[in-house]
Amino acid sequence: xxxxxxxxxxxxxxxxxxxxxxxxxxxxxxxxxxxxxxxxxxxxxxxxxxxxxxxxxxxxxxxxxxxxxxxxxxxxxxxxxxxxxxxxxxxxxxxxxxxxxxxxxxxxxxxxxxxxxxxxxxxxxxxxxxxxxxxxxxxxxxxxxxxxxxxxxxxxxxxxxxxxxxxxxxxxxxxxxxxxxxxxxxxxxxxxxxxxxxxxxxxxxxxxxxxxxxxxxxxxxxxxxxxxxxxxxxxxxxxxxxxxxxxxxxxxxxxxxxxxxxxxxxxxxxxxxxxxxxxxxxxxxxxxxxxxxxxxxxxxxxxxxxxxxxxxxxxxxxxxxxxxxxxxxxxxxxxxxxxxxxxxxxxxxxxxxxxxxxxxxxxxxxxxxxxxxxxxxxxxxxxxxxxxxxxxxxxxxxxxxxxxxxxxxxxxxxxxxxxxxxxxxxxxxxx
Numbered sequence: 001x002x003x004x005x006x007x008x009x010x011x012x013x014x015x016x017x018x019x020x021x022x023x024x025x026x027x028x029x030x031x032x033x034x035x036x037x038x039x040x041x042x043x044x045x046x047x048x049x050x051x052x053x054x055x056x057x058x059x060x061x062x063x064x065x066x067x068x069x070x071x072x073x074x075x076x077x078x079x080x081x082x083x084x085x086x087x088x089x090x091x092x093x094x095x096x097x098x099x100x101x102x103x104x105x106x107x108x109x110x111x112x113x114x115x116x117x118x119x120x121x122x123x124x125x126x127x128x129x130x131x132x133x134x135x136x137x138x139x140x141x142x143x144x145x146x147x148x149x150x151x152x153x154x155x156x157x158x159x160x161x162x163x164x165x166x167x168x169x170x171x172x173x174x175x176x177x178x179x180x181x182x183x184x185x186x187x188x189x190x191x192x193x194x195x196x197x198x199x200x201x202x203x204x205x206x207x208x209x210x211x212x213x214x215x216x217x218x219x220x221x222x223x224x225x226x227x228x229x230x231x232x233x234x235x236x237x238x239x240x241x242x243x244x245x246x247x248x249x250x251x252x253x254x255x256x257x258x259x260x261x262x263x264x265x266x267x268x269x270x271x272x273x274x275x276x277x278x279x280x281x282x283x284x285x286x287x288x289x290x291x292x293x294x295x296x297x298x299x300x301x302x303x304x305x306x307x308x309x310x311x312x313x314x315x316x317x318x319x320x321x322x323x324x325x326x327x328x329x330x331x332x333x334x335x336x337x338x339x340x341x342x343x344x345x346x347x348x349x350x351x352x353x354x355x356x357x358x359x360x361x362x363x364x365x366x367x368x369x370x371x372x373x374x375x376x377x378x379x380x381x382x383x384x385x386x387x388x389x390x391x392x393x394x395x396x397x398x399x400x401x402x403x404x405x406x407x408x409x410x411x412x413x414x415x416x417x418x419x420x421x422x423x424x425x426x427x428x429x430x431x
Contacts, residue, residue, distance in 0.1 A: 001027070001044045009054075011038040011063060015095035016100075016143050016390065016420055018081040019053070029054050032143070033075070035085045035417065036093075037063020043263050051062040065089035070123065071155050078143040080156060091116045094422035098390045098412050105394035106401065113410045117273065120265040122417040126157050127243075127264045128185040130143060137167045156418060158264070160186045160221060164193045167220035171195070174214070176204035177227065187241040188264070189251055191222030194239050199229040211236050216392065240319065245271055252294050252323055259292050259316065263415045270386065271299050272424040273411050277384045278358050280304035287356040287380070289339045289371075290363045293319040294332070296386070300360065301332045308356070309334045310342045339363075343374040359383045367392030368399075376403035383428040388415075393424060406431050 001007070001024070009022035011034045019030035022042070028051040031042050039061035039068065040055035046337055059066070068085035069075075082090050093112055095116045102111035119125055127328045130414065131138055132148050139151040153162055161184050179200035211225050215237045224237035242251045243264060261267040274296050280286055280303045288297045291309035293316045311334060320334045335342065337363075359380045365388055368375060375383070383405065387393035397407060405428040413423040 001047060003044050003047055003056070005044045006041055006057060007044070007054075008039065008041050008060065009042060011036055012422070013096075014082065014085065014089070014099040016093075018209070018420065027052065029091070031056055032081070033084065034059075035063045035066040036089060037065055042169045054285070068273065073149055075089060076142055076149045076150070077139075078141045078145075081190055081398075082420065083418045084343060087118070087122050087417065090417065091118055094414060094420070095412050096241065098410065098422060098424055101390035101394040102397070102407075102410065105391060106397045107406075108397075108401075108407060111410060112407060113412065116412040116414060116422070117266075117269050119263060119414045119417050120269070121263075123155050123209050124158050124162070125263045125265065125417065126154075126161070127188065128260070129154055129157050131182045131184070133179050133182050136177070138165075138172060138175065157184075158186050160193060163240065164221050167214075167217075167222060168193075168195065171210075171214045171220075171222065171225075172197075174210045175207050176210075177201070177207050178227075186264075187223060187238065187397065190223075190238060190240065190242055192238065193221045194224040194237075194241060195222060195226070196239075197227040199227060201229060203227065203229065203232055208236075219292075234310070242268070245295060247269055252298060252319070259313065261295065261415065266413065266415045267295070268414050270415065270423060270425065271296060273298050273413060274360060274384055274386055275303075277409065277411075277425055277427040278304075278360060278382065280358055284357040285355070286358045286360060287378075289342075289359065289361045289375075291320070291334065292316050294323060294334070296360050296362065297332055297334075298327075298329075301329065304358070307332045310339055311335055312336070312338045320370060340369075340371045340374075343371055343378075356380050357382070360386070362386040363392075365389040365392065368396045370397040372396050373403065376400050376405065379404070379430060381430050385424075385426040385428065387426065388421065389422045390422065390424065397426065397428070400428055404431055405429065406427070 009021045011022045013021050019032045020034040022029045031054045031322045033056040039059040044054050046053040065086045072084045102108045137150045139148045153180050177246040178200045183196040184195040186280040224239040226235040226239045284304045286307045287306045293313045297307050317336045409427045411425045415423045
């Protein structure tokens, strides 16, 4: 359809993305801001060869899944595009997205996908948020633009971050260094708030005094600031954070810039699913790839004989080794390497170089990629794949299936309420 044309549609479902799905004369139209069951007027924004994208003009009739969005800037902010959809409908859509990818991309006719594990909280769940700063305004980008929407509150951020937002904005405006990207981090068991600030240009000397004044201010919860730009990095105060990874497990340190799951409570559920799927016994050697600071490594070590963890982030490795030293652990080790490099170098020493009974992988959204085939050739009896992107997961699983594995179980886990993202824990066994 031509851009600018207005049509009335019946909204069918949520897509894996920001929009909902509707059809006119069999042609798919993706509509932002719509909910399943809505009858709506939409205006075509972009025409593609096989589908169109449209903007919501008016909801003629509310669908049964439409709810009032709790955030006052939901229509302008680029985050949380599903706030107007009932949570149970969000969960159903996420499970359906996983099933669809496993069928369509991995070629699994009846994928063994369980019920989705919901997040314990649908608001105040994020322990870190990333914002933009233009010298005056602190906020998120508007969807599909670089326009900053100023944020005075964020309903999905943990309460400590919400409380700290005014002090963070005040601190940034006092700096002479040109800060452009801001991450606000709850420091977990350490207590307080940390800031990770990415700057354009050099660090201004006068800002050392401004940062120290911020950290000494008893009226805010900011305990540490890390700032960096091209060729330089500085930190003040406490920039590390730690979380507990199970009721009887270890506290894990995360370096200021290291990856960590953003949903603290749902992460415990994710860990539980991974540990259960691995079912490591006292005689088992476990290889944990893309291990981060040990989110899965340390819980697995409680029952396994040995855990060898591989991670490419030096800050994450340093944090994990601090945990090992503090806890006096002897059956966990961390290697600093890219997974592809690690597998290639191990393979050079023959098939016997790596003989783990169990492998756990938690790759980034891009998936395993070139690591997939050498991983399958290790021939571990069980591989547990924790994924955050259904399409790349399905692509990788198709490779594993061709190399002698079968998918036994896939458990979707909701780590990101009000967004389309979904985690999945897949159990693969050697046939």
